[in-house]
Amino acid sequence: MMRLLRFLSWSCLAAFCGLLLSFSGAFLYLSPSLPSVESLRSIQLQIPLRVYSNDAKLIAEFGEMRRSPIAFADIPKDFINALLAAEDDNFANHHGVDFTSLVRAATQLLKSGQIQTGGSTITMQVAKNFFLTSERSFSRKINEILLALQIERELNKDEILELYVNKIYLGNRAYGIEAASHVYYGKPMQEISLAQMAMIAGLPKAPSRFNPLVNPTRALERRDWILGRMFNLGRIDRERYEQALAEPINASYHVPSPEVSAPYVAEMARAEMVGLYGSDAYTEGFNVTTTVPSHLQNAANIALREGLISYDQRHGYRGPEARLGDARPTWLDELRKIRPIGGLEPAVVSSVENSGILVTLRNGEEHSVAWDSMKWARPFLSTNSQGPRPQKPADVVKLGDVIRVMPQDDGSWRFLQVPAAQSALVSLDPSNGAIRALVGGFSFEQSNYNRAAQAKRQPGSSFKPFIYSAALDSGYTAATLVNDAPIVFVDEYQDQEWRPKNDNNTFLGPIRLREALYKSRNLVSIRVLQAIGVDYARDYITQFGFNKDDLPPNLSIALGTANLTPLEVANGWSAFANGGYRTPAYLIERIENRDGEALFVANPATIPSRIKPAAPQPDASAPAVEPVVAERIIDERTAYIMTSMLQDVIKRGTGRRAMALGRDDLAGKTGTTNDSKDSWFSGYNADYVTAVWAGFDQPESLGRNEYGGTVALPIWMSYMAEALKDKPSHLPPEPEGLLTLRIDPYSGRLASPGTPDAYYELFKSEDAPPPMSELEPGMSIPGSPLPADEVAPFDLF
Structure with a gap:
């Protein structure tokens, strides 16, 4: 017996020594290739790019990984207990490797011939997630064990847990527990319930299999198992355990919702960040603050959409987007294929009555739409003609028609259609070029083409102030008399004639320059340009920030045939509003890294009267810089006289509608191109300069009796009414x-x-x-x- 015991003892010792030697050999062989654990202290997790308004409201988030790192001190104790109960209840006691779990995993492998569990501790999972691949092999497992032992020597338990909870993938593009809390429950981790914490704690094992959105039954089973483990381990008492068990699954998908709708602004900021940082812009956790205040952006959104809807309704109803007939069982499936556009929800007509209609929305809800909101819907025949006025709802829609509706503030629903025309609005602070509002179209969902910054269109008569300014700086005065009479230009080489005319084909004879501007007399503009010279005018106008190649080298430029974006037009007009300075437009006010340190703070060219003495920076990370004084491009007296002349456009001329705003500090100019293909209004006071364009993406007439004063001006007025609300009259001082x-x-x-x-x-x-x-x-x-x-x-x- 003693021999047998001695033999068994020596055999065990030999086996242990063999394992020890094997492990030591593996360590010596693999350790040179193991990464440095110290790098975990400075690891940079991928965090998306976030764009904010000037008043710190979220505009957009860009990046594949939704991640919001959370410090260990901010992790609720209940969640830590739930996670350890689910993943590694011996975490506090082992040194990176739980040999009991490894033996259990090996036993399961021998019995089944398949890997059931990996026996990994949380520390081993950190090693795998940060340094290794997901390959299932013995060599990778040995590397994982060795790294886990090193990690435990270098980091404390709190640091290891913090790394783990911020790295793990938890389904639906959520990386880390804070992101998962927002994705599944729309709240930060500190605000969710015990049952919800247990649900999230169950996801690391299999994010798809235990996902409460995809597989609620299995998710519930795992949540309840975790709660049971917490109770058995003494982490929660019976009362909390039973309350959590009784809580139903209430997870739902929460997309990070913007607090202010400014998708065109967000896209401009994203493109600028990618230009600065390349692909790192999406992963390095940059926070970008733009120059756009949320209340001005909201005002611009409403003004542009309502303006386009108003224009659209003047030209009639183009009919339903689709006809689904009376096949009610298929209605919802078909509706869900159609996206909302600009706040206009797709709906199917489910009942037609004399007092209105009933519609079914994509979520299955049914709402009534009153007849009063449908009376505008005369049949569209062409841009210039409509059919008879409808007398009842049945004259407009039929059962199964797919239409558009919009909820109103009073809870009612309004009958609409998606406008065919488009528009753009840009509003700047003329003192420094800061973009205060920008809308590039009716809906970003419909088209992400940014008409405010990308669409080059002819500005028509809204370009004339640049010609008149050039004239004032070459000896003309506002009282100069110019002959408003017919003129013919002959191209003797091509045997062609150009007979420019005024929009109403009338002539007023000798007329003062001031009157010619507010009456928008084309022939006066041409004669002035002819007198000062096209080359001089083009050189002069490029000072306003325009590309000379966009300015035609002929007399047609006097009629606004240049190709310019609304952003360029607004930026050029800023010189009239600020006393003659060039203030290039800019969008990004500040860029911060993931730690809140300032990487960039805008230092725009600013007019002298608005430059303040250097003040202490809000934080030490913001570098102190000398203010940039804006370049003077025209005589301040010229800018003042131009403002006076442009005020008359509103008081006496084509912009008279703006008098309804009840202000005495507004100046502006309408613009309408040939056949009313482009409608413009640009205007300002000393606080904001705003340009509005409206037209079709593929140029065509907006229709008879549609001008800058009927399409663009109402949009401008709606926005400026809100932007200038409660602000005192403000124009540049007289020089x-x-x-x-x-x-x-x-x-x-x-x-x-x-x-x-x-x-x-x-x-x-x-x-x-x-x-x-x-x-x-x-x-x-x-x-x-x-x-x-x-x-x-x-x-x-």
């Missing part, structure tokens, strides 16, 4: 070197006492007109009531 003089309306000279219809006009001091006493005898002014020997023309072109 020195200006004179206000009483002028004779027929000569443009200083008026003599008693001159009828004399008016006051602004002049640069060096451009003041001569008095009537300096007239040369024998000259006359067309249309003047004075004798021929008493008047003479002044600057008649």
